[in-house]
Amino acid sequence: MSNSLAGLCGKLCPSEKVTPQKDEEMAKRNQSNVSQALKQPAAIISNVVKKDIEEEQKNEKDLETIKPSRGHRERAKSYVQGKLQRLYVKLLDERYLKHKSVEDVLKKILKNLLRAMEASLQNWVIGLGRIFGKIICHLNPLPDLTLLSLSANDISIDVLHVKEETFLNYGETVRNVPRYMFFPNTFQELQQVVHFAKDQGKRVRCCGMRHSWTPVFADDDEILISLLPLDVTDTLTHVRSKHSMAKMLDNWKSEMRFIQFLRELPTEEGTKRKAAVRLGSALTNLELLKWSLENKWTLPWDIIAVMITYGGSNAMICHGAGIQSRSLSDLVLEMEFVNFLGEIQTVSDPELLRSAAGCFGLLGIVTSLTLKLDYMTYAEWMPRKTPMWKSIPKPGTGLVEEELRLKKLCEESYYAEFFWFPANGSTEGYWENCWRNDGREEDSQPLNDQLSSDYQVASTFLFDLCTDVLVPAMEILHDLDANKEIVKLVRKVYSSTVSKAGVGALPESEIPLITPLVEALHFRQGFHYISVREMELSIPIPSTKDGEPDWSIVQRAWWDAIEIIDKSYLEHKFACDMTLEMRVMGSSDSTLAPYRGNKNGTVCIEPVSTSVVPNDVWEDFKVEMANKWSSYVDADGTPLRMRPHWAKENPRTVFFDGQVYTGTDYLKMIYTDEIQEFATHLNTICQAVLWFAPARLAMGFGVRVTSGETDSLTPRDSCS
Ligand SMILES: Cc1cc2nc3c(=O)[nH]c(=O)nc-3n(C[C@H](O)[C@H](O)[C@H](O)COP(=O)(O)OP(=O)(O)OC[C@H]3O[C@@H](n4cnc5c(N)ncnc54)[C@H](O)[C@@H]3O)c2cc1C
Numbered sequence: 001m002s003n004s005l006a007g008l009c010g011k012l013c014p015s016e017k018v019t020p021q022k023d024e025e026m027a028k029r030n031q032s033n034v035s036q037a038l039k040q041p042a043a044i045i046s047n048v049v050k051k052d053i054e055e056e057q058k059n060e061k062d063l064e065t066i067k068p069s070r071g072h073r074e075r076a077k078s079y080v081q082g083k084l085q086r087l088y089v090k091l092l093d094e095r096y097l098k099h100k101s102v103e104d105v106l107k108k109i110l111k112n113l114l115r116a117m118e119a120s121l122q123n124w125v126i127g128l129g130r131i132f133g134k135i136i137c138h139l140n141p142l143p144d145l146t147l148l149s150l151s152a153n154d155i156s157i158d159v160l161h162v163k164e165e166t167f168l169n170y171g172e173t174v175r176n177v178p179r180y181m182f183f184p185n186t187f188q189e190l191q192q193v194v195h196f197a198k199d200q201g202k203r204v205r206c207c208g209m210r211h212s213w214t215p216v217f218a219d220d221d222e223i224l225i226s227l228l229p230l231d232v233t234d235t236l237t238h239v240r241s242k243h244s245m246a247k248m249l250d251n252w253k254s255e256m257r258f259i260q261f262l263r264e265l266p267t268e269e270g271t272k273r274k275a276a277v278r279l280g281s282a283l284t285n286l287e288l289l290k291w292s293l294e295n296k297w298t299l300p301w302d303i304i305a306v307m308i309t310y311g312g313s314n315a316m317i318c319h320g321a322g323i324q325s326r327s328l329s330d331l332v333l334e335m336e337f338v339n340f341l342g343e344i345q346t347v348s349d350p351e352l353l354r355s356a357a358g359c360f361g362l363l364g365i366v367t368s369l370t371l372k373l374d375y376m377t378y379a380e381w382m383p384r385k386t387p388m389w390k391s392i393p394k395p396g397t398g399l400v401e402e403e404l405r406l407k408k409l410c411e412e413s414y415y416a417e418f419f420w421f422p423a424n425g426s427t428e429g430y431w432e433n434c435w436r437n438d439g440r441e442e443d444s445q446p447l448n449d450q451l452s453s454d455y456q457v458a459s460t461f462l463f464d465l466c467t468d469v470l471v472p473a474m475e476i477l478h479d480l481d482a483n484k485e486i487v488k489l490v491r492k493v494y495s496s497t498v499s500k501a502g503v504g505a506l507p508e509s510e511i512p513l514i515t516p517l518v519e520a521l522h523f524r525q526g527f528h529y530i531s532v533r534e535m536e537l538s539i540p541i542p543s544t545k546d547g548e549p550d551w552s553i554v555q556r557a558w559w560d561a562i563e564i565i566d567k568s569y570l571e572h573k574f575a576c577d578m579t580l581e582m583r584v585m586g587s588s589d590s591t592l593a594p595y596r597g598n599k600n601g602t603v604c605i606e607p608v609s610t611s612v613v614p615n616d617v618w619e620d621f622k623v624e625m626a627n628k629w630s631s632y633v634d635a636d637g638t639p640l641r642m643r644p645h646w647a648k649e650n651p652r653t654v655f656f657d658g659q660v661y662t663g664t665d666y667l668k669m670i671y672t673d674e675i676q677e678f679a680t681h682l683n684t685i686c687q688a689v690l691w692f693a694p695a696r697l698a699m700g701f702g703v704r705v706t707s708g709e710t711d712s713l714t715p716r717d718s719c720s
Helices: 003-012 020-039 043-065 070-092 094-099 102-118 122-139 187-200 245-251 285-295 310-315 350-356 400-412 422-428 453-480 485-504 517-521 552-570 615-629 663-670 672-685 695-700
Strands: 146-152 155-163 180-182 204-207 223-226 259-265 274-280 332-338 344-347 365-375 378-381 415-420 430-435 513-516 532-534 537-540 579-585 602-610 653-656 659-662
Touching: 146 187, 155 187, 187 204, 187 223, 187 332, 187 365, 204 365, 245 285, 259 285, 285 310, 285 517, 310 365, 332 350, 344 350, 350 672, 378 430, 378 517, 400 552, 422 485, 422 552, 513 517, 537 615, 552 579, 552 602, 552 615, 602 615, 615 653, 653 663, 659 663, 663 672
Parallel strands: 180 223, 204 223
Antiparallel strands: 146 155, 155 180, 259 274, 274 365, 332 344, 332 365, 378 513, 415 430, 415 579, 532 602, 537 602, 579 602, 653 659
């Protein structure tokens, strides 16, 4: 069953516990339910469609405001005056709708959407996309959350829940059916769910925004705690809701969403002011961004996306960019969590925190994190679109000046990030986002107010394209298109449209724009809505024979990727159809961080693709890429310890130092020593760690899984 069909089925049909035998039956049953739903007379959706079409007719005038090239304008005009107008008239006709199924209408809209994309008709694309999205939402209602009375520990507490509903992460790489999904919004409810789970003999896992790609969520028949409601974490949120994400988060009154300024920390004279700030684990980057602007305390580094919870990004040892930056977990001063006994426990011993902070939720449900924040500083933000070779010269081309510039960028920038959008060629589609952080407060301006109107238009288009068009289209495409003809066309058109829109949506600046650090760290909002596939590998920056950082690794990692991506384009496979991103960062003390021990810093490199890339193409591509990056050696010939990001996709296999490993065996091998240390730390903090872990995650760490709450992490050597 395709991922998108799975998603559709999970939402269309009441789910039930899946056993291997039942799975096949269920797939057949779901398939026919989907088909039936699609074959319903379109009259049920006609009001939605009509209303939007009326709105979109008004938009015709807006076409004048788009400024495409002369060729595009001609094509646009003839297209609008011709086919698209006729289709709209037809869709408005009740008689037509009475005789057509939802499937017919969707197919028609989709085909026209693609034509509008090819003709670069941005407003029409968005208009048609919204109609399309509304129909998909109508076919995919969210299940209602209901209260379940949980009796345990001599008390009874009502907690919102759904039973045996299919869980899907955002990237649709993890699908399972937990027995219960609970949505506690007080500490007491959270503790009660853990007591209840203990009584029922169930393991517990947690999720935030569901943005991780690896199987770190609950297993079938176990218990999942979601710290955010379904209407926030659902992939169709933007199309479904009338409200902004900020408003929807606000409506969710959770005790796990708070910001508490604790105290300013003592620092040496002449160094940056620091403060301890306590954050609820369900708090998102979006909310901290707003608070930081108002209160002038900021995280020194963070991930770019704003719709991520701190519980989630800390658990997976996430990072930002810049040679002095480390992981989020390196900033944790104290972590508070509900342990397997349902008690609230804290860890603040710096040695134990090295494992506790980035422990993938294995200790329990984290309720708060106390992080070390900096007093606000000001970025000199100056992103550029330049020819790629000027920014990252190809190794061996003898571009000495450019190589020196790259070295300087990596060593001196506060933030160093590079992007390439493949469908645009290497000259047009390249973007460099490297900046210093020593601007003056008096020169500072809010970033979003200052960006050019072209950027605003392009980025809004990209946002709408992703949210209104791509996500819902992918939900349903595989079910509509038996011959895969539309899928092929969609692959081609989406790849180039998303990629072109991506480049268009990236700003550039000829002079530095001084802006609060926190704004530069989160320079673009909204892109989280697109459901993509992503693999990130961390490569240590080796030393030259003289003991200096060998920055040529940045060029090699980048251009080896370009070569493989280009080859895939020539073979018409388009394995990486969205972007290639590379960040230079520092090291980490977090026990299982992929960046730990990298004394010269780390190159984090990640290809990103849309979900229209076929699975086999993407899986083969990941292996090819990983094998290339794992082949690098230090000056003395020692293989560099390439390590995958824990939250992002792993390659199926890795060839390392003359041997092929499965993705999981590679993790066990590459982290052998760290796993021992991790296990010792976690056992010291809390004995019953595995009671919280899904079996697959625990096996990934090379630990033994037994039943009951006396499970403990055991070193890999004694793994059964
Ligand atoms: C658009 C986008 C951009 C991204 N950019 C970056 C980036 O710049 N840098 C980077 O390093 N990563 C990045 N990521 C990866 C992302 O930061 C991680 O996947 C992160 O874990 C997602 O947070 P979440 O709230 O979705 O957590 P989820 O994916 O829902 O959860 C992840 C894990 O955390 C655990 N967890 C979550 N909350 C708790 C809790 N309260 N208690 C205990 N365990 C918990 C869960 O059990 C699960 O194992 C990006 C992802 C996306 C989609």
